[in-house]
Amino acid sequence: MGILFVQPIKGLIKRDKEEAGHTANSNTTESPNSTTEQVNLATVSALAKQGLNPDLVGQITDIEQRLPKSEGKDRLDLLKQLAKHWDDLAKPAPLGFTYEELASLEPSYDHWLKAGDAFTLAYENMQDTLMAPTFVSHAQHAYQQALDLDAKSLDAKTGLGAAIVNGGGAPMQGIALLLEVVKEDPKNLKANMNLGLFSMRSRQFDKAVDRFKTVIEIQPSTEAWFYLATSYENIGLKADAIKAFQQSKVMAADPSLSQFIDRKIDELSK
Template identity: 50%
Template sequence: MMLKSKQYILIGIVALLVVVLYNLDIKGLVKQEGENEGMQNTATSNDKSQTVEVEAASVISVSKQMINESLAADIEKLEKDLAAASADEKISLQEQIAKKWDDVNQSAAAAFSYESIAKAKPTLKNWLIAGDRFTEGYQNFRDTTATLGLLNKAINAYNKAIEIDSTNLDAKTGLGVAYVTGTQNPMQGIQLLLGVVKEDPKNEKANMNLGMFSMKSGQFQKAVDRFKTVIAVKPTPEAWFYLGTSYENLGQKSEAVLAYEKSKELAADPSLTEFVDRKIKELSN
């Protein structure tokens, strides 16, 4: 299950403010995104993230602190049933546990259940679901000490999906995002994402991430082009917001104002409205 719209928007705003508006440098993204490095599709041995592991128990423990006691008790009962279950029963119980975590947007905890399901039934769909939940986990989990371990789990899940179907664009996109986000091979991730948009020029997720990575590396015109592509497919508040920020950094104030206004209109979120109103006031002076 995806994050609820309001939560997703707020997370996007926080990420943007921290990473883009405060101009944090991203190592390895200094090359133009069109440069071909000839990268392979799998993690390399010198990738430091590959040595980092994360314990399911620690992630689940933190996640239980973020939900109500009644739901935590329900999950703990299912976990006890799981420990005593037969092999045939375990998948059904893991599915029930995963759904309960999904219902409260605890993707990191849910990911471990989906991973167990994928190991028992290694289908493309199951590995993609596991990869997506681990991705949501490393992007949003409260305990940042688990970030690299969750990211490594996402990489593993997407690689498993690619082993089943080497042409799957969802797996390549997830893998590309993971490489750029937290490994020592950011250009490998860029090449994966560029490969996705070559095959599917309107791919929303790949273009969205290429746009954000272009922003991080100061390539704001490239970012504008990416976000316009996303908006043509799915005009989300966050895509309009990032487009506004890209225009702002290019000095195109009137275009930035229009994009910010559109983001505010679609989101209808008080926090975003307050921020956008301040931005528009600054740009109008």
């Protein structure tokens, strides 16, 4: 899933016994360095092309080479073609920059929201890299632009809230936005998932349990069951944790996750 706004399951597996209940390292508040300042469509495109089919790389490169000389409708058409390529290839970083460019030329709620969603996926997938702060910053900007065009958008408000928390500057402001979303829509999947994960980050595992139960009622998933189990474990409810881990394993498609869960169940059963 693309809704893990703090360290995903694979991060917990990697750390194994170190700190299985704590889903994220502290957010960094460091200023972007020269590396992150150079993150743009060209740099993320070069990275995204690595390992792709040469024919696809050629098609994308052709569009990129035509962009600088294009304008008006031709430029919009080229950007939309480029966005489709990156979307089809599930490459969120260049997709985010492409939609951002589209939105700057043809401002619309849809373009800004798609830019924000793409940057969110980018920082989730690359949170351990120097590029992550740049993606978080661009996500915040895109969601704010979307909200300016549609102040009632719960999707934009949820995305902005999560990005603000992950930006590390004013986490309570981001949490407040997410709480506004669940107040209006108590069954909002993304907002509840984020609030659950952020409760884990602050080690408020009792609150996390309630959030993940709500998520599971809406849409059961490997991740939701796993985080519910981890929250139960951290408040000492071993039997409940085992049951939740077992549910997570049933839905898991990753053998390494299943092995990790087996170890956790063995530990909790002793």
